[in-house]
Amino acid sequence: MLHAALSPLAESIFSLLCIGSLLLSFVMLGSRWLTNYVLAFAAQSWLIAMLSAAVAWVGGYPELYAIAVLTAIVRGLLLPYLLLRIMRELAVARELHVVVQPSSSLVLGALLVLFAFAVAAHAGHALGLDGSVAVLALTVMLAMKLIGFLMLAVRREAMTQILGLLELENGIFLGSQILVPAMPMLIELVVLFDLLVVVASLGVLVRLLVVHVGSTSSHELRRLVG
Numbered sequence: 450m451l452h453a454a455l456s457p458l459a460e461s462i463f464s465l466l467c468i469g470s471l472l473l474s475f476v477m478l479g480s481r482w483l484t485n486y487v488l489a490f491a492a493q494s495w496l497i498a499m500l501s502a503a504v505a506w507v508g509g510y511p512e513l514y515a516i517a518v519l520t521a522i523v524r525g526l527l528l529p530y531l532l533l534r535i536m537r538e539l540a541v542a543r544e545l546h547v548v549v550q551p552s553s554s555l556v557l558g559a560l561l562v563l564f565a566f567a568v569a570a571h572a573g574h575a576l577g578l579d580g581s582v583a584v585l586a587l588t589v590m591l592a593m594k595l596i597g598f599l600m601l602a603v604r605r606e607a608m609t610q611i612l613g614l615l616e617l618e619n620g621i622f623l624g625s626q627i628l629v630p631a632m633p634m635l636i637e638l639v640v641l642f643d644l645l646v647v648v649a650s651l652g653v654l655v656r657l658l659v660v661h662v663g664s665t666s667s668h669e670l671r672r673l674v675g
Contacts, residue, residue: 459507460582463627466500467582467589470623471562474596474616478554481544486612487532490619494524497623504630513630524619532611541608549603557603558596565591586627593620 455463473496476489498521505513536542549557566588573584597617601610 455507455582459503462503463500463582464585466496466503467585467623467627470496470500470619471589471592474593475555475558477600477612477616478558478596479551481551483536483541483543483606483608484533486609487529487536490532490612490615491525491529493616493619494528495521497619497626498525500623501626504626508630510630513626520622524615528615532608536608541606544604544606544609548605554599554603557599561595561599562588562592565589565595583628586624590620590624590628593617593623596620 470493473489473493477486480486480489498517501513501517501520505511505517568591569584569587570579572587573579573581578584594617597613597615597620600613600616604610604613
């Protein structure tokens with residue numbers, strides 16, 4: 450954990466990148482256009498890549514430079530390209546199946562951030578980390594995970610479900626860069642490339658939905674059973 454010997458400049462950089470990543474989560478919550486989701490995810494992934502590089506520079510973890518480059522390429526370029534390609538092939542442009550409207554989703558997202566902050570502040574106080582960037586990182590990590598779950602719960606478009614899973618995983622990845630920067634590189638690589646398998650598999654599933662059901666709503670998945 451990096452909280453012990455951070456300069457004010459390093460803390461400011463880490464805080465800015467964490468907060469920027471969290472704000473991009475609200476772009477996904479507040480929009481119904483799938484292109485906005487994908488672009489927000491790409492920008493969020495680039496910020497996380499920058500965070501990895503910053504942690505590598507400040508903490509002396511040279512392996513994180515490789516993780517930063519791979520994050521920028523795989524999460525920031527390759528995955529958005531694959532998602533946009535699937536959207537073009539299926540001619541899906543916006544979220545049509547919602548349980549909660551985007552405006553209400555933003556309110557719920559704000560409440561989840563407050564809950565995440567309360568949990569992180571309590572944990573930080575118990576560990577003697579009050580006022581450190583570790584508390585902010587834990588807050589953002591929990592908030593992004595909860596927002597990812599919220600997207601899975603209140604959106605019905607299959608593409609949004611994919612992005613909800615990616616958002617959830619981005620939160621875990623962001624938090625790990627600050628909270629456990631010495632995590633073995635092999636684990637980071639496995640998680641990173643596992644996302645390609647997830648997106649490819651869900652892309653096939655979405656195509657099956659269109660062929661057999663004529664819809665891209667995940668609510669129709671039960672009709673594929675059997």
